[in-house]
Amino acid sequence: MRLYILRALLAKEVRRHLANRGGLALAGLLVVAALLLTIFKPTGGGGVSGGELIGGVPHCYIEFVAETNFIRELRARQPDEIKPHLVFREQPPQLITGPINYETGSGAIRVIETTHDGSPTGTPVIRFEVWHPPESPTALAAYELWFFRTAHTILRERAAAKLGTGDALRRPDLRDDDLWAEEEAFRTLDAEVERLKASGAGRVLPKVFIQRHGLGAKPLDYRSAVATAMVVFALYFTCCYLLPTLNCEERERGVLLAQALSPASPVEIVAAKFLFYPLAGIALAAALAGIYNVAVLGSLFFWLSLLAMACGFLGIGMTVSTLAKTQRGAFMGSMAYLLCVSLLLFVCGQAHVPLLPHLAIESHGPKILHAAMTGEVDAGSWVHLLAAGGLASGWMALAGWLFRKRGWQ
Secondary structure, three states: OOOOHHHHHHHHHHHHHHHHHHHHHHHHHHHHHHHHHHHHHOHHHHEEHHHHHHOOOEEEEEEOOOOOOHHHHHOOOOOOOHHEEEEEOOOOOHOOOOOOOOOOOOOOOOEEEEEEOOOOOOOOEEEEEEEOOOOOOOOOOHHHHHHHHHHHHHHHHHHHHHHHHHHHOOOOOOOOOOHHHHHHHHHHHHHHHHHOOOOOOOOOOOOOOOOOOOOOOOOOOOOHHHHHHHHHHHHHHHHHHHHHHHHHHHHHHHHHHHHOOOOOOOOHHHHHHHHHHHHHHHHHHHHHHHOOOHHHHHOOOHHHHHHHHHHHHHHHHHHHHHHHHHHHHHHHHHHHHHHHHHHHHHHHHHOOOOOOOHHHHOOOHHHHHHHHHOOOOOOOHHHHHHHHHHHHHHHHHHHHHHHHHHHHO
């Protein structure tokens, strides 16, 4: 293999892609999308992702008619995790009692305080109203958990101060999870029963303790899932879309035949394509992953995953380019392959087919890339990497054999 011929063939590929404005534009859009995904990352305190915490509602308004002591207490007790997403705002009385069209991705908790309830004693009243997005009653769960727990604590402390009972009214600190209300309700029931039972009688109710335990699987981080999808798409776009379409374009225009008649050998022509497209795809994919998490660029597992996926997609792209006769046929072949594999993985997942999905490299690639980008590489990740490498080798061997048989036709 002659280096100067290989260098000339690689330079030809570079010039062709620099002239392909559509491909450059799509690569630029992927980079911009990765930048936006990083710039607009909603994070809270303590390393908790705001997106995971707030459930898709980035703004919750705490609305009130006038800033009372109750509102000031609420404002002073905002937790760091959701403080950037809470907006306290005063509303005119005529607006706070009626519906308001909130912008998409927001909700509100209204605090309406009145001096009396219309009874002869004139009991003060505080009314809480939760305004959630349509058809999403649990969308404000994180905000409600903080709000009602804090309101409960404020009113208990206020009652203790007025009664002069000190800590007699105060119970142990409310638990921090969403089961605090249930546990408090059981404590209230137990206290009422103990108050009403006969003197000296034994305990009527058992003590109730509530616990919640999570499953072994971790919740999906949508930001890392989107970033992983962009990395996989960059590799697919370069090796499974650009390679077949441009290779068939060369065949249609006679450029491929001209290369065959040139001093370049078939091995050198194929080697140039085998070098250029994976390297271009890996460079774009690494740029996207580095924008999302620069630390991943120092991971050997990440680079091995990129190499395995790039080689696998290269073999698929070369196979499509040898089977398709025209540029349009190559485009349709790439899209048909993508649709068939997507349907295969979806149907097998729904039907719980155990082994068939593992024959597709797309079943392993996203898993190993996601593990590398999130820093959660384990023994299972290495098994998926070995499987992806084996499938990539099979696709490369098939592509080389087909190209020798009919790549020039």
